[in-house]
Amino acid sequence: SRTWTKVEDLSKELSEQKVLVRARIHTTRGKGKSAFLVLRQRTATVQAILFADDQTVSKGMVKYATQIPKESIVDLEGVVKVPENLIEGCSQKDVELKVTAIRAVSRAAALPFELVDASRSEEEVKAAAEKGEILPTVGQDLRLDNRFLDLRTPANQAIFRVQSAVCQLFKDTLLAEGFQEIHTPKLIAGASEGGAAVFRLDYMGTPACLAQSPQLYKQMAICADMDRVFEVGPVFRAEFSYTHRHLCEFMGLDLEMAINEHYYEVLDVIEKLFGAIFDGLSTKYAKELAVIAEQYPFDVPTFKPLRLTFPEGIALLQQGGFPDVDPFGDLNTELERTLGRIVKEKYGTDFFILHRYPSAVRPFYTMPCADDPAYSNSYDVFIRGEEIISGAQRVHDPDLLVERATACGIPLETIQSYIDSFKLGAPPHGGAGVGLERVVMLYCGLNNIRKTSMFPRDPKRLTP
Numbered sequence: 138s139r140t141w142t143k144v145e146d147l148s149k150e151l152s153e154q155k156v157l158v159r160a161r162i163h164t165t166r167g168k169g170k171s172a173f174l175v176l177r178q179r180t181a182t183v184q185a186i187l188f189a190d191d192q193t194v195s196k197g198m199v200k201y202a203t204q205i206p207k208e209s210i211v212d213l214e215g216v217v218k219v220p221e222n223l224i225e226g227c228s229q230k231d232v233e234l235k236v237t238a239i240r241a242v243s244r245a246a247a248l249p250f251e252l253v254d255a256s257r258s259e260e261e262v263k264a265a266a267e268k269g270e271i272l273p274t275v276g277q278d279l280r281l282d283n284r285f286l287d288l289r290t291p292a293n294q295a296i297f298r299v300q301s302a303v304c305q306l307f308k309d310t311l312l313a314e315g316f317q318e319i320h321t322p323k324l325i326a327g328a329s330e331g332g333a334a335v336f337r338l339d340y341m342g343t344p345a346c347l348a349q350s351p352q353l354y355k356q357m358a359i360c361a362d363m364d365r366v367f368e369v370g371p372v373f374r375a376e377f378s379y380t381h382r383h384l385c386e387f388m389g390l391d392l393e394m395a396i397n398e399h400y401y402e403v404l405d406v407i408e409k410l411f412g413a414i415f416d417g418l419s420t421k422y423a424k425e426l427a428v429i430a431e432q433y434p435f436d437v438p439t440f441k442p443l444r445l446t447f448p449e450g451i452a453l454l455q456q457g458g459f460p461d462v463d464p465f466g467d468l469n470t471e472l473e474r475t476l477g478r479i480v481k482e483k484y485g486t487d488f489f490i491l492h493r494y495p496s497a498v499r500p501f502y503t504m505p506c507a508d509d510p511a512y513s514n515s516y517d518v519f520i521r522g523e524e525i526i527s528g529a530q531r532v533h534d535p536d537l538l539v540e541r542a543t544a545c546g547i548p549l550e551t552i553q554s555y556i557d558s559f560k561l562g563a564p565p566h567g568g569a570g571v572g573l574e575r576v577v578m579l580y581c582g583l584n585n586i587r588k589t590s591m592f593p594r595d596p597k598r599l600t601p
């Protein structure tokens with residue numbers, strides 16, 4: 138088959154060479170005997186020129202080219218030329234294509250919105266408004282209704298490459314730490330994270346639900362002597378919270394491990410993991426981060442391993458203007474963000490771990506602290522003052538599990554096989570659950586989790 142050249146590879150080195158390219162029509166402009174097209178492939182753009190010379194290119198061909206609608210996919214044959222002046226507005230500035238043949242492969246119908254409008258930064262809109270010019274922008278619902286088109290913007294292309302990188306770094310780092318990947322069922326008999334927020338369904342006549350997390354199964358893997366496991370998979374929550382950070386389906390990055398002496402062993406892994414993720418993104422994905430920042434300006438977050446106990450966090454909040462904060466209650470979004478700001482100022486990091494939470498605000502399977510059962514061997518992890526991880530050492534004594542589940546109102550028959558798996562000897566263990574979309578959202582300083590979910594599911598959205 139013929140050799141196809143990628144738009145991002147078009148450069149001066151190919152000067153005067155014939156190339157074959159498949160790309161989208163980004164923009165078109167006709168002028169007399171000439172047509173100027175901008176071709177786009179993912180985030181790369183290049184100018185292509187047709188000139189009717191009545192030899193290779195006819196007037197009819199120029200007309201045909203100018204009439205191909207924007208976003209259509211075309212095949213082009215052409216010669217790479219080095220123009221006198223740099224071509225501003227294209228990623229491939231120092232070359233252009235002199236087209237010898239063009240064919241529409243797939244024509245686009247009328248667009249619901251212009252990609253340039255969907256790619257515009259708020260800064261650009263504000264700056265134009267100050268000069269009295271109103272630039273069109275595209276609202277979130279219209280974007281999401283036409284998500285496959287919205288995903289073509291440079292910022293979105295970069296966001297999902299960053300998302301892919303976070304998964305890869307998660308896997309690579311944990312594999313290097315002796316973890317193995319597992320896959321647990323998503324159709325399960327009972328709730329794993331409390332009864333309220335589950336999608337219930339009928340499983341061949343038996344009530345069932347979609348897994349709220351791999352929690353119970355990753356623990357059973359530990360009981361099966363797998364020692365250190367992780368999973369990347371969907372998590373379902375029937376939460377009626379229409380917020381900037383809740384989805385009804387998200388990607389869970391879960392890990393679980395046997396521990397010898399202390400839940401700090403899990404915190405060591407979490408710090409190593411996020412050190413690697415922050416480092417990998419800022420070094421290997423600087424280009425993608427810059428593309429995202431062009432549309433959604435942000436500073437790359439700082440990482441330092443920092444652990445604060447929950448009571449230390451409460452003390453910081455009390456000193457920081459919240460004297461009435463409940464020392465045994467959960468932190469709401471406002472308090473978490475405030476703590477994030479205080480920590481950033483005091484310790485210079487956007488990442489931190491808060492551990493030793495009050496037992497009352499943690500799930501039934503959380504291990505109470507040996508020295509004070511009012512607290513638990515549990516932790517949340519934050520980026521920019523918002524939760525990305527929650528985790529804990531788990532109760533591995535079946536009698537204590539029954540007691541805790543009963544106290545939390547969980548019907549024992551739905552978790553009987555889980556409880557049973559601790560009856561034949563279970564090592565002390567702990568783990569954590571990471572929300573992938575939250576990590577990308579908070580790392581990139583984005584304001585809404587729908588921006589980091591390819592096809593978000595929220596209480597009002599099930600399509601596309």
Ligand code: 4AD
Nearest residue numbers: 350352383384387525526527528568569570572575
């Ligand atoms: O805090 P969660 O519910 O904890 C668990 O699922 C435990 N099984 C984890 C463990 O190992 N003990 O969820 C874990 C993470 C949260 O920190 C958050 O990042 C993300 O999953 N998350 C959500 N992301 C998007 N939408 C939602 N509705 C989310 N709920 C939790």
